[in-house]
Amino acid sequence: MNEHVVLLVGAGTALGHDLARQLAAQGWRVALNDLLPTRVQPLAEEIIAGGGQAAADAADLTRKLALQTMLQGVLERWGRVDALVFIPSVQPEGNLLDLDEWDWHRGVDATLTAGFLITQSVGRVMRELGNGVVVYAGVEGNGSPVFAAANAGLQALALAAAAELAAHNIRLVWQPDASAQSLLAALA
Secondary structure, three states: OOOEEEEEEOOOHHHHHHHHHHHOOOEEEEEEEOOOHHHHHHHHHHHHHHOEEEEEEEOOOOOHHHHHHHHHHHHHHOOOOOOEEEEEOOOOOOOOOOOOOOOOOOOHHHHHHHHHHHHHHHHHHHHHHHOEEEEOOOOOOOOOHHHHHHHHHHHHHHHHHHHHOOOOOOOEEEOOOOOOOHHHHOOO
């Protein structure tokens, strides 16, 4: 039996659902994160009903205390996190001239700040384990200038953090045009 644990951020997306089902079918223990529990709780129940191991862990990862509480729950449940998959999903609609400041901050925070905070927190857990893999999913945007800017920042974060994490035997992969299959390959 596979004892590996994956924390899947953005699990409430269609891509997240597809990936979670495939990982569970391969024997991964799957911690499903999304802002809203209604986006991940039914999926966790489906995976468990199918014989897999899953838990829904709703939290706003732009807030470090909420993130730490969620991560502590995963660690108490399974004792480890071997892989982190981050699927950015907040894409405020509207063009640049009509967006308000709240849309800007929420979009940037949900992608770039959350990416930084979860990578830092899970990276520390992986450093203690002696290895791990972090995968940032490059997803197609809806044309939102907020998402385009935040996603470019996430890609830059991946490039900047990869060497530091590699020193601790943690692979960081930027997976452009992510699909469930490409994300599974990046985790192998």
